[in-house]
Amino acid sequence: SQQGEEDPQALSIQEGENATMNCSYKTSINNLQWYRQNSGRGLVHLILIRSNEREKHSGRLRVTLDTSKKSSSLLITASRAADTASYFCATDARSGGSNYKLTFGKGTLLTVNP
């Protein structure tokens, strides 16, 4: 089963509006990452938030992390048509011994209409 689950599955907004995507996970984590994927292309790392951080900013991106609720949110402010993409949260999970594997949710498809 997926470690991270994004919500909503799809989001459609107008240019200039803010977009909020949520991610819930099941087990304790070292950090949580958000990635973006344009249709059929490779994933691009957006931001990483460590388990001892509560909020992080990068340009128009704001990520929050609530470890007590095992959830995170990604806010994109003043969205642009170029922000249209799928957004994934990724969390680490033990893969045996001291090894970890990055586990991705199924993603939120964001469409920003001009």
Add this chain to the structure above:
Amino acid sequence: DSGVTQTPKHLITATGQRVTLRCSPRSGDLSVYWYQQSLDQGLQFLIQYYNGEERAKGNILERFSAQQFPDLHSELNLSSLELGDSALYFCASSAGAFSYNEQFFGPGTRLTVL
């Protein structure tokens, strides 16, 4: 451009065949990860190599194998191919051994099994 290269971009083959996907990590990165992305399963971690050694294993089928060479490039071998193996295969790399750090993804290889 992430600095991670993958070849080929597209691969069309028949059931029962064997293919090899190739990945060159970013300069200086010692870890290589392989992922499979399909519509029904989402993005699944397959395997990680760190400096030539297998580091972590995910949902990799026994028909699949991988290796990392001394020059740090990696190959993913898929054999006895089935229709369900049709997917996008991504390679990612990172500097360190732990997958919970930022990973840089290649553009992917789209495999179609007919």
